[in-house]
Amino acid sequence: MKPQTIPTLAECLAAADQTRALVIGENCYGDLPGLLQKHYGRDTVYLAADGSTWKAAGEKAKAVLEEAGIRIAGVHIFPAEPRLHAEYYNIKTLVQAISSVPDHERLVPVAAGAGTVNDLLKRAAFELKLPYLCLPTAASVDGYTAFGASILMDGFKQTIPCTAPLSLAADTAVLAGAPAYLSSSGFGDLASKIIAGSDWILADKAGRLGAPEAHAINETAWNMTQPGLMDYLRRSVNAAKGDKDAVNALFEALAITGFSMQHMKTSRPVSGSEHLFSHVWEMEDLSVNGVPVTHGHKVTIGTLAATAFTGIFFESPDGPPPPPSGYRRPSREERMAEASRAFAGSRAHDGVVKTAAEKLMDQKTADAINDAFRASWKEIREKILAQILPYGELRALLQDSGCPLAPEEIGLTRERTIATARRAQMIRTKYSVLDLAWDMGSFDTVIKKMEASSIYLR
Numbered sequence: 376m377k378p379q380t381i382p383t384l385a386e387c388l389a390a391a392d393q394t395r396a397l398v399i400g401e402n403c404y405g406d407l408p409g410l411l412q413k414h415y416g417r418d419t420v421y422l423a424a425d426g427s428t429w430k431a432a433g434e435k436a437k438a439v440l441e442e443a444g445i446r447i448a449g450v451h452i453f454p455a456e457p458r459l460h461a462e463y464y465n466i467k468t469l470v471q472a473i474s475s476v477p478d479h480e481r482l483v484p485v486a487a488g489a490g491t492v493n494d495l496l497k498r499a500a501f502e503l504k505l506p507y508l509c510l511p512t513a514a515s516v517d518g519y520t521a522f523g524a525s526i527l528m529d530g531f532k533q534t535i536p537c538t539a540p541l542s543l544a545a546d547t548a549v550l551a552g553a554p555a556y557l558s559s560s561g562f563g564d565l566a567s568k569i570i571a572g573s574d575w576i577l578a579d580k581a582g583r584l585g586a587p588e589a590h591a592i593n594e595t596a597w598n599m600t601q602p603g604l605m606d607y608l609r610r611s612v613n614a615a616k617g618d619k620d621a622v623n624a625l626f627e628a629l630a631i632t633g634f635s636m637q638h639m640k641t642s643r644p645v646s647g648s649e650h651l652f653s654h655v656w657e658m659e660d661l662s663v664n665g666v667p668v669t670h671g672h673k674v675t676i677g678t679l680a681a682t683a684f685t686g687i688f689f690e691s692p693d694g695p696p697p698p699p700s701g702y703r704r705p706s707r708e709e710r711m712a713e714a715s716r717a718f719a720g721s722r723a724h725d726g727v728v729k730t731a732a733e734k735l736m737d738q739k740t741a742d743a744i745n746d747a748f749r750a751s752w753k754e755i756r757e758k759i760l761a762q763i764l765p766y767g768e769l770r771a772l773l774q775d776s777g778c779p780l781a782p783e784e785i786g787l788t789r790e791r792t793i794a795t796a797r798r799a800q801m802i803r804t805k806y807s808v809l810d811l812a813w814d815m816g817s818f819d820t821v822i823k824k825m826e827a828s829s830i831y832l833r
């Protein structure tokens with residue numbers, strides 16, 4: 376790979392093709408009238424928030440806008456309790472509310488909220504063909520600047536298409552005042568980019584050998600996410616303690632990773648096998664005492680699990696862990712039956728069985744991948760070990776940032792977390808270390824070593 380250069384925020388914005396402006400700073404809502412004039416050419420807004428984010432940001436923004444002569448055409452505030460869900464009917468509510476405003480074609484919908492409010496209004500604005508503006512209230516996810524919305528449909532989370540915000544204004548004082556669990560969630564989502572990077576290195580190589588959905592490394596998107604990542608993580612570590620500089624760095628890093636998605640039109644730069652673990656738990660509605668676990672906290676445990684898996688797979692300089700005795704690559708029918716058993720009773724069953732069949736490579740491609748990775752094992756292993764953090768270092772970093780460390784903290788057990796690897800490998804075609812281990816026959820051995828370990832996920 377060529378030497379890596381860290382692009383400036385302006386360069387990242389230029390590479391993102393939907394978002395035009397990102398303002399971050401204390402009391403930066405003073406920039407809102409200027410943003411509306413420059414990027415939207417409109418002087419009327421519709422505000423959406425929930426009870427908590429209205430108090431944290433909505434009221435403040437409304438006052439600034441009114442003072443500047445911007446017309447507030449309407450306000451929709453979802454209740455603060457129970458916690459707002461990203462359900463499709465909430466999008467319908469917003470679409471109806473906004474479209475009932477006279478001349479609504481000329482207003483700008485403004486979301487004052489965290490991930491959920493933002494996702495709901497992002498999709499509502501898209502359906503109404505209106506460019507929207509985002510006022511994030513917590514550095515909790517990378518999704519603010521993504522081009523899709525994560526919505527619960529037919530019982531599980533799906534990313535549905537919609538345009539990213541044309542501009543964002545993130546008030547550092549608001550972000551720093553967010554509940555600590557939201558900032559630590561954002562930290563976990565940022566830490567996941569370490570594994571997204573190692574999986575991308577593997578996918579890049581496997582893709583050249585014929586693996587499906589194994590995108591080649593896109594230099595611009597890679598440089599937006601990877602070279603600055605460790606520095607951003609170290610600067611963000613006190614975000615959950617309300618440190619303004621830390622939360623500023625965390626939000627900026629999350630926003631930029633979102634721009635890398637806008638640039639590539641896939642989530643490849645920001646999400647790998649660690650997100651596959653979290654997607655399985657999303658399907659299972661993982662919650663603690665009835666409260667849903669945040670995306671970032673699921674991703675945190677997913678990142679620990681994926682780091683353990685990757686570490687074991689690349690443990691030896693001589694090659695991957697050997698397959699169990701008597702190992703044989705399953706036929707398509709056997710593979711589909713295995714996926715069917717693993718997702719029996721799940722709403723996702725039919726889709727996963729189809730995916731498991733689709734992603735099973737023919738013998739020739741599987742042999743080519745096996746031969747090439749064995750032939751260049753030392754080189755690829757060095758690259759991966761340079762990309763990931765040793766498990767202990769990652770765990771310490773997550774601990775310092777207030778993230779969950781034990782599976783039990785998010786309603787899982789150690790056994791269930793490790794067992795998730797098998798299901799995580801089946802749900803998407805997107806190539807990751809889970810697929811490589813499976814294609815090389817090492818999957819079961821890695822899982823056994825993970826189970827027997829006195830360090831991983833303890």
Ligand SMILES: [Zn+2]
Pocket residue numbers: 517564646650670674
């Ligand atoms: Zn994420």
